Structures are given as C-alpha cells and as structure tokens.
Amino acid sequence: MSAKEHAKYIYLQLKSIASLYNIDFHLYLENSGGFGELCMDWDEESGYSLFGDERGEKVSLYTTHDFDEFKYEAFLHLCFRMGLEYELKNRDLTYERKDEDDLHGDTRKVAFEETIRLLGTMDNVWAEQAAHHYTAYLNMWRTQKNVVYDFSSEQFVEK
Template sequence: MAANEYAGYIYLQLKSIASLYDIDFHLYLESSGGFGELCMDWDELNGYALYGDERGEKHSLFTTHEFDEFKYEVFLQLCFRMGLEYEMKHRNLDYLRKDEDDLEGDTRKIAFEETIRLLTTMSADWAERAAEQYTKYLNMWRRTKNVQYDFETSTFRTVD
C-alpha cells in the first residue's frame, strides 16, 4: 500500500471512530487549503503527523510512529476544539475574575472539563491523561498550586 493510500485509510478509520462517538471531525488529510485547520498525514520516515496547514506551510503539532499515541492526540485536539466551542456558548459574561487564582473565572476550566467529558466517552485512559495534563496547565501560573480534577463530579476544583 502506497503512503498516500495508507494515510487515506487511517483518515477514514479516524473519521469512523469520530462518528461512533459523535465527535466533530474537523481534520483534513494532507491539506486544508491553507486556513490553519488541523491536518494529518503519514509516511514511513516520519510516521503519523498531525499539523496545522497555514498558507501551504505545515506547522507541526505532533509526530509519532505509534498509532495509539497518534489516535489519542487526534481526539484530544478534536475534543478540545469542541470543548472551546462549548465554553464559549456557556461563558458567564457577568462573572468578574477576582485574581489569577480564581478558578471559577478561568474560562479554560470549562473547556478542559468538556474535553475530558468527551474523551471519557471514548476511553477512561485518555480522560485520565488529559485530566493530568490540564491540571498541570491550570496550576502553572497559580500562586496556590491546588487545582485537581475530580472524576466523581467531572470538574476541576481547588483543594485546601
């Protein structure tokens, strides 16, 4: 099977998985027309590649030879896009953030929670990986590094 045939096969496989879990499939094979959309490709040398196609230039996000790692990264990106859309639709425009430690005022919190919720429907392992990654990210600029993800409530919270 030629490289472009294999890439097409992988693309269709990912699209099929997305449809099973009702994930918006905003992924292009090789090129998006140069509008910065998420694209994928495969070749023997570099393996699986996930990148942004911006005006004909590939801006790499992720490459691997491991299909399971690639699949996780693809769905992490697709679910995050959906998480951002969810957050924007549900943003409380009246809430005034108190300071950088105010978790409830951090708009990323809702986007990350929705991303994890979507990933949970696909794989508990993927959800755990994303929760760990997002917890580190939410704690990165906080004075008090006390944000944790609670799988029982499906929310980020602060602990004392």
C-alpha cells in the same frame, strides 16, 4: 499499499471513530487549503503527523510512529475544539474574575472539563491523561498550586 493510500486508510478510520462518538471531525488529510485547520498525514519515515496548514506550510504539532498515541493526540485536539465551543456557548459574561487564582473565573476550566468528558466517552485512559495534563496547565501560573480534577463531579476543584 502506498503511503498516500495508507494515510487515507488511517484518516477514514479516525473519521469512523469520530462518528461513533459524535465527535466533530475537523481534521483534514494532507492539507486544508491553507486555512490553519488541523491536518494529518502518514509516511514511512515520519510516521503519523498532526499539523496546521498555514498558507501551504506545515506547522508541525505532533509526530509519532505509535498509532495509539496518534489517535489520542488527534482526538485530544478534536475534543478540545469542541470544548472551546462549549465553553463559549456557556460562558457567564456577568462573572468578573477576582485574581489569577480564581478558578471559577478561568474560562479554560470549562473547556478542559468538556474536553475530558468527551474523551471519557471514548476511552477512560485518554480522559485520565488529559486530566493530568490540564491539571498541570491550570496550576502553572497560580500562586496556589491547588487545582485537581475530580472524576466523580467531572470538574476541576481546589483542594
């Protein structure tokens, strides 16, 4: 099987998995026509790669030879896109954020929660990985590093 055929095979596998879990499949094989969309490819030397296609130039996001790592990274990006769309549709436009430590006013919180929820429908380990990553991210600029993800409520909370 040629590299091009193998890349297409992997792409179709990912597309099939996405359809099983109702994940919007905004992923292109090799290029998106230069519109900055998420793309994937595979070759012997680099392995699996995710990248943005910006006006014909590949802006690399992630490369690995491990297919399981690649699947996680691809679905993390796809679910995050859906999480952002969810947050925008459900944003409380009347709420005014009090300060940098106001978790309720941090719009990323809702997007991250939805991303974790979607990943959890696919793989609990993926949801745990994303929760750990997003917890660190939400705490990065806070004066009080007290945000944790509560799996029982599927929300970020302050401890």
